[in-house]
Amino acid sequence: MLLVAIMAAVIWFGGGMVGAPRQIRLTLLGLLYLAVLGIQITFPKTHPMAVNTGGSAALWLLLGGAVVIFLAYRALIRALRRRAAGSIPAPDDAKPVGPFSDTELNRYARHIVLREVGGAGQKALKNARVLVIGAGGLGAPVLQYLAAAGVGTIGVIDDDLVENANLQRQVIHHDGAIGMPKVFSAQQAMQAQNPFVTVRPYHRRLTADIADELVAEYDLVIDGCDNFETRYLVNAACVRAGVPLISGALSQWEGQLSVFDPARGAPCYQCIFDKPPAPHLAPSCAEAGVIGPLPGVVGSMMAVEAIKLITGAGAPARGQMVIYDALFGENRSIAVQRRAACPTCGTSAEN
Numbered sequence: 001m002l003l004v005a006i007m008a009a010v011i012w013f014g015g016g017m018v019g020a021p022r023q024i025r026l027t028l029l030g031l032l033y034l035a036v037l038g039i040q041i042t043f044p045k046t047h048p049m050a051v052n053t054g055g056s057a058a059l060w061l062l063l064g065g066a067v068v069i070f071l072a073y074r075a076l077i078r079a080l081r082r083r084a085a086g087s088i089p090a091p092d093d094a095k096p097v098g099p100f101s102d103t104e105l106n107r108y109a110r111h112i113v114l115r116e117v118g119g120a121g122q123k124a125l126k127n128a129r130v131l132v133i134g135a136g137g138l139g140a141p142v143l144q145y146l147a148a149a150g151v152g153t154i155g156v157i158d159d160d161l162v163e164n165a166n167l168q169r170q171v172i173h174h175d176g177a178i179g180m181p182k183v184f185s186a187q188q189a190m191q192a193q194n195p196f197v198t199v200r201p202y203h204r205r206l207t208a209d210i211a212d213e214l215v216a217e218y219d220l221v222i223d224g225c226d227n228f229e230t231r232y233l234v235n236a237a238c239v240r241a242g243v244p245l246i247s248g249a250l251s252q253w254e255g256q257l258s259v260f261d262p263a264r265g266a267p268c269y270q271c272i273f274d275k276p277p278a279p280h281l282a283p284s285c286a287e288a289g290v291i292g293p294l295p296g297v298v299g300s301m302m303a304v305e306a307i308k309l310i311t312g313a314g315a316p317a318r319g320q321m322v323i324y325d326a327l328f329g330e331n332r333s334i335a336v337q338r339r340a341a342c343p344t345c346g347t348s349a350e351n
């Protein structure tokens with residue numbers, strides 16, 4: 001028995017000292033256990049090999065059973081905690097992520113020391129797949145902060161090219177990128193800032209024929225687009241997929257955002273905005289103007305909500321419409337509710 005304990009200690013602590021990954025050390029411990037169990041079953045009880053490794057198969061089976069029960073209990077507690085925190089469960093087909101490199105650990109150290117994020121939260125960020133609709137005013141800060149924060153896979157869809165008149169506020173793009181597709185300009189900036197994340201650019205408009213397929217590849221969608229047709233399309237696809245949607249909008253000096261998530265009790269976009277407003281009531285940024293830093297404020301708040309949803313930190317703005325009035329420096333939060341008659345997520349909707 002002592003011999004086995006010494007061998008296990010050498011594998012675990014010795015392996016740790018030479019930098020062997022945890023997964024490999026666990027596998028070696030499993031193999032050691034199976035070898036000992038094999039010896040106990042095949043050799044007579046009085047054989048020196050059997051005596052030196054415990055002398056009883058029953059003892060080892062009991063120990064193995066206790067470890068299995070402990071691991072199952074721990075997995076159950078973790079799943080319950082995740083559910084209680086309302087975080088997004090990791091998708092089944094998510095690629096297992098290896099340990100962080102020293103550079104990544106150093107880069108994300110200010111996250112890891114936060115009690116609400118920690119190493120587990122940073123790993124959840126690395127595992128997360130987030131789709132951003134639009135690489136314009138709101139998309140720019142969202143994309144920059146998601147990349148900097150270490151969100152592992154970031155998709156971005158937009159069919160626009162960078163224009164001179166975008167650069168007063170869309171700080172992810174620069175003068176030399178004028179005329180370039182926004183998604184490629186954004187990708188360059190994100191990967192220059194953080195080479196540890198994967199960026200998937202889609203240089204096209206989001207249309208009904210691809211919406212469901214695209215949304216299904218992501219755990220979370222962030223909508224910062226500039227037109228109502230796309231907003232309703234994204235909302236419906238997210239409701240069908242059961243994927244949370246962080247949606248934001250801007251006008252002149254005021255911005256708003258909310259987390260739409262009917263799968264977890266919050267309203268969807270259409271619960272709150274039943275129909276698109278008449279065009280003269282919702283002029284575009286080009287027509288009405290917008291103060292440059294406003295998308296930065298609201299987009300950064302959307303990135304914060306994304307990190308909260310992914311890591312399970314705090315209380316995301318589900319069922320809350322957060323409104324920021326830049327002209328008077330005021331923040332308000334209005335409670336919003338699901339609507340049974342909502343054509344997208346209501347009781348009569350075909351979901």
Ligand SMILES: [Zn+2]
Nearest residue numbers: 268271342345
């Ligand atoms: Zn709804």
